[in-house]
Amino acid sequence: MKLKETAPAFRLMKENDLIEVMEINELVYPTVWSVSFFKQQLRQTDSRVNIVFELEKKIVGHGALMKVADEAHIISLVVHPLHQKKGIGVSMLSVLCHHAVDMGLKSMTLEVRKSNESAISLYKKFGFSPVGFRTNYYSDTGEDALIMWIHDIDDPEFLMKVKSKQRIKGDL
Ligand SMILES: CC(C)(COP(=O)(O)OP(=O)(O)OC[C@H]1O[C@@H](n2cnc3c(N)ncnc32)[C@H](O)[C@@H]1OP(=O)(O)O)[C@@H](O)C(=O)NCCC(=O)NCCS
Secondary structure, X not given: OOHHHOOOOEEEOOHXXXXXXXXXXXXXXXXXXXHHHHHHHHHOXXXXXXXEEEEOOEEEEEEEEXXXXXXXXXXXXXXXXXXXXXXHHHHHHXXXXXXXXXXXXXXXXXXXXXXXXXXXXXXXXXXXXXXXXXXXXXXXXXXXXXXXXXXXXXXXHHHHHHHHHOOOXXXX
């Protein structure tokens, strides 16, 4: 499934979206990617997928994955605080998982703050399993990161699971 075939509210992120996406990141993360780092991510279209979710022409969510060998690393997943708990996060992760499968990748991984129970619960719904910690991973707070993995995403059952999770097909 290519992004253009998914719900119209999801689309690939463009450089013009940077200000809105950074505003959301600043609301929820203690530290955020710099503008130059963000631009660099957007230009590496062969190995990065950056998506946004738009509601009434306003961006309220951003998600990103990075391809490393045959792995997809989820490197960002963020929903505007006013729009959390409406199924946007789960649907954005579903779109990113579709991309990982489309790109022919074999597994997915991510790091999440070990205190971030809402995100951990979301990732577990897709089958991400905790495999260990990276001590003092986050330089802003010194918090440990929980490392999570899913293997065999090329198994058709994974895509079926992902499809069943996507709650937003069009507008909210
Ligand atoms: C994590 C985040 C992306 C989830 O987005 P969301 O749109 O609020 O999530 P959804 O509404 O799609 O919820 C999906 C699931 O996530 C979990 N979840 C989301 N918010 C939760 C909360 N406040 N408490 C507990 N679980 C929660 C639940 O398992 C939920 O499933 P349910 O609706 O069946 O209970 C969002 O909370 C966020 O932007 N957090 C700040 C940034 C962040 O921590 N990102 C993850 C970095 S690794």
